[in-house]
Amino acid sequence: MKIKLITTTYQNGEKNTLEKEKDFSADNGVEMQVVNLYPDVEYQEFDGFxxxxxxxxxxxxxxxxxxxxxxxxxxxxxxxxxxxxxxxxxxxxxxxxxxxxxxxxxxxxxxxxxxxxxxxxxxxxxxxxxxxxxxxxxxxxxxxxxxxxxxxxxxxxxxxxxxxxxxxxxxxxxxxxxxxxxxxxxxxxxxxxxxxxxxxxxxxxxxxxxxxxxxxxxxxxxxxxxxxxxxxxxxxxxxxxxxxxxxxxxxxxxxxxxxxxxxxxxxxxxxxxxxxxxxxxxxxxxxxxxxxxxxxxxxxxxxxxxxxxxxxxxxxxxxxxxxxxxxxxxxxxxxxxxxxxxxxxxxxxxxxxxxxxxxxxxxxxxxxxxxxxxxxxxxxxGAKRIATTKYTDSLSLTALKNPDGSIVIVLLNRSKEDIPVHLRLNGEVAEFSIPGDSIMTGIV
Structure with missing residues (x-):
C-alpha cells in the first residue's frame, strides 16, 4: 500500500507544491507520533465545494x-x-x-x-x-x-x-x-x-x-x-x-x-x-x-x-x-x-x-x-468523513473516504516546526514529516 502526498509550503513569499509517494509497512507496535485512520467508522456525507x-x-x-x-x-x-x-x-x-x-x-x-x-x-x-x-x-x-x-x-x-x-x-x-x-x-x-x-x-x-x-x-x-x-x-x-x-x-x-x-x-x-x-x-x-x-x-x-x-x-x-x-x-x-x-x-x-x-x-x-x-x-x-485520532494539537487534520473507496487525509501545520507522523491504517504504517507552515494532502 502506498500514499501519495501533495505538500504546499510558503516561504519568503514563494509558494512551492511538491508530490511524492511513501510506502506503508507492517505496524510493529509504533506508539509515538501516531495519526490513526479508521475508515470503517463513518460520519456525515460531504457534498462538495x-x-x-x-x-x-x-x-x-x-x-x-x-x-x-x-x-x-x-x-x-x-x-x-x-x-x-x-x-x-x-x-x-x-x-x-x-x-x-x-x-x-x-x-x-x-x-x-x-x-x-x-x-x-x-x-x-x-x-x-x-x-x-x-x-x-x-x-x-x-x-x-x-x-x-x-x-x-x-x-x-x-x-x-x-x-x-x-x-x-x-x-x-x-x-x-x-x-x-x-x-x-x-x-x-x-x-x-x-x-x-x-x-x-x-x-x-x-x-x-x-x-x-x-x-x-x-x-x-x-x-x-x-x-x-x-x-x-x-x-x-x-x-x-x-x-x-x-x-x-x-x-x-x-x-x-x-x-x-x-x-x-x-x-x-x-x-x-x-x-x-x-x-x-x-x-x-x-x-x-x-x-x-x-x-x-x-x-x-x-x-x-x-x-x-x-x-x-x-x-x-x-x-x-x-x-x-x-x-x-x-x-x-x-x-x-x-x-x-x-x-x-x-x-x-x-x-x-x-x-x-x-x-x-x-x-x-x-x-x-x-x-x-x-x-x-x-x-x-459523496465522500464520507471517517474517524481519526492524532497525537498533538499542533496538527489539524480531517479524513474522508471517497465513493470509490480511496481515502483523503488533509493535514495542516500552522507551527514553524516540522511535525513527524506515523500514519496508521489497516495494520500498516507510513512515516513522513509535515513541514512547518505547510498543508499536506494524502491519498491512499
Whole structure:
C-alpha cells in the first residue's frame, strides 16, 4: 500500500507544491507520533465545494480578456482546477453589487409584469453560463436574499436593517419563487435557497432583520406554501445563513414537528470565530439536516491583505474544523474580485482566492486558492468523513473516504516546526514529516 502526498509550503513569499509517494509497512507496535485512520467508522456525507458569483465577481470577470477569463474558469471548474460544484448568488443586490437594485419595485405589481433579471443578465448570468460550460455539467446553485425591495420594509430602505412588513410576507414569498422560476427558465439548476442572508445583522448595505419567530413564521406560513403552490417543492430551504455562534439557538427555535419537513439545512458563516462546537450541537440535535458553510472571506477591515499564509491557514483550519464537526459543504464568498477587493458599493472590501488586476489583465491566484484546492481537488461529492485520532494539537487534520473507496487525509501545520507522523491504517504504517507552515494532502 502506498500514499501519495501533495505538500504546499510558503516561504519568503514563494509558494512551492511538491508530490511524492511513501510506502506503508507492517505496524510493529509504533506508539509515538501516531495519526490513526479508521475508515470503517463513518460520519456525515460531504457534498462538495463552491463559491459565490456576485455582481462584483461577474463585473470583474467581464473586464478581463478572454484568455484570462478562461484561466479563471479553468482554475475553478476545469478538470485540472479545484473542481467546484456549487455556486451561491444573491436575490437582488448585496454589498458586492455595483450599486443597489431590485428586479421589481412596484408595490402594485402582484402579477410581476415589471419583474426583470436585467441586472443579473449583465454580469452574473454570463459568468454562471461560462462556469457551467467549463465544468461540462450543471452546477448546483443557491440563491440568498440580502433584502426585500424597499417598499416591503419597515425602514423603507434596502440598507440599514429594517424588517419585512407583515402585510408583505406573502408578496415577498412569491417574489422569491418568481426569482427561482426565472433562473430555472434560463436553464440553471436552482436547488437551494436561504431565507435571509445574515438575519441578525443591521448593515450599512442591503440587509433585513428577522427574529427566530419571524423567520419561522415566514417559512411556515408564507415561503413554504408559496414554494408548494409554484411547483418548487424540490427547492432545499436553508435557515439562518449567519455566524456560527447562534446557529444552534436559531435551529432549535425554528424546527419543530410542523416545520421540520420544511427545512433541509442550516447555513452558517465564520465571521465571529470558529465555534466548531456549535456546528456539532446542530449536527447532534438535527442529524438529518444538511449543514452548509455559505460565506466567509478575509475582510480588509479586520485582516491584512498582505498576510497570504495567515489567510490561507485561516481557510484550511476552518474547513477542517467544520468538516470534523459535521459540515456537508463549503461555499466560499466571492469567487473573484478586483485588486482593490471590490467593487463594493459601501467600500466593504475583502480578499478572494483569485484577484484580478483589470487594468493590466493580470490574474493572481492567492495562497488561499491553493489551500482550498488541497481539499476540493481530492474530496469527491459523496465522500464520507471517517474517524481519526492524532497525537498533538499542533496538527489539524480531517479524513474522508471517497465513493470509490480511496481515502483523503488533509493535514495542516500552522507551527514553524516540522511535525513527524506515523500514519496508521489497516495494520500498516507510513512515516513522513509535515513541514512547518505547510498543508499536506494524502491519498491512499
Amino acid at each position: 463552491g463559491a459565490a458569483i456576485t455582481e462584483a465577481a461577474g463585473y470583474t470577470f467581464s473586464l478581463m480578456s478572454e484568455e484570462k477569463q478562461n484561466q479563471i474558469l479553468d482554475a475553478y471548474f476545469g478538470g485540472n482546477g479545484i473542481r467546484y460544484q456549487f455556486i451561491r448568488s444573491h436575490i437582488d443586490s448585496c454589498d458586492f453589487s455595483i450599486n443597489p437594485y431590485t428586479a421589481m419595485d412596484d408595490p402594485n405589481d402582484a402579477d410581476f409584469k415589471s419583474f426583470s433579471l436585467e441586472r443579473d443578465e449583465k454580469y452574473i448570468i454570463p459568468m454562471l453560463k461560462r462556469a457551467e460550460e467549463t465544468a461540462g455539467k450543471p452546477l448546483s446553485v443557491m440563491l440568498s436574499p440580502w433584502s426585500p425591495p424597499a417598499f416591503m420594509k419597515t425602514n423603507g430602505s434596502r440598507t440599514g436593517g429594517g424588517a419585512l412588513k407583515p402585510e408583505y410576507r406573502s408578496f415577498w414569498a412569491e417574489y422569491i419563487c418568481h426569482y427561482i422560476k426565472k433562473y430555472r427558465e434560463k436553464g440553471f439548476s436552482i436547488d437551494m435557497v436561504t431565507i435571509q442572508n445574515e438575519p441578525n445583522a443591521k448593515q450599512t448595505w442591503d440587509s433585513c432583520l428577522y427574529t427566530s419567530q419571524e423567520e419561522k413564521e415566514f417559512l411556515r406560513d408564507y415561503l413554504y406554501p408559496s414554494l408548494t403552490k409554484n411547483g418548487l417543492e424540490d427547492i432545499a430551504v436553508f435557515i439562518w445563513d449567519h455566524n456560527k455562534e447562534r446557529m444552534y439557538e436559531r435551529a432549535r427555535a425554528i424546527m419543530d414537528e410542523e416545520t421540520n419537513k420544511m427545512v433541509q439545512g442550516v447555513a452558517f458563516h465564520w465571521y465571529t470565530g470558529e465555534h466548531f462546537d456549535a456546528i456539532q450541537l446542530v449536527r447532534d440535535t438535527f442529524p438529518d439536516k444538511k449543514l452548509y458553510f455559505t460565506e466567509g472571506c478575509v475582510e480588509y477591515s479586520r485582516f491584512s491583505q498582505e498576510g497570504q499564509l495567515e489567510n490561507a491557514q485561516m481557510y484550511a483550519y476552518d474547513i477542517i474544523g467544520n468538516i470534523n464537526s459535521g459540515m456537508n459543504a463549503f461555499i466560499d464568498w466571492n469567487i473573484i474580485l478586483n485588486k482593490e477587493g471590490g467593487p463594493n458599493h459601501v467600500n466593504n472590501f475583502c480578499d478572494a482566492p483569485i484577484m484580478c488586476d483589470t487594468e493590466n489583465d493580470i490574474v493572481e491566484e492567492k495562497l488561499s486558492y491553493t489551500y482550498i484546492g488541497h481539499f476540493s481537488r481530492y474530496i469527491e461529492p
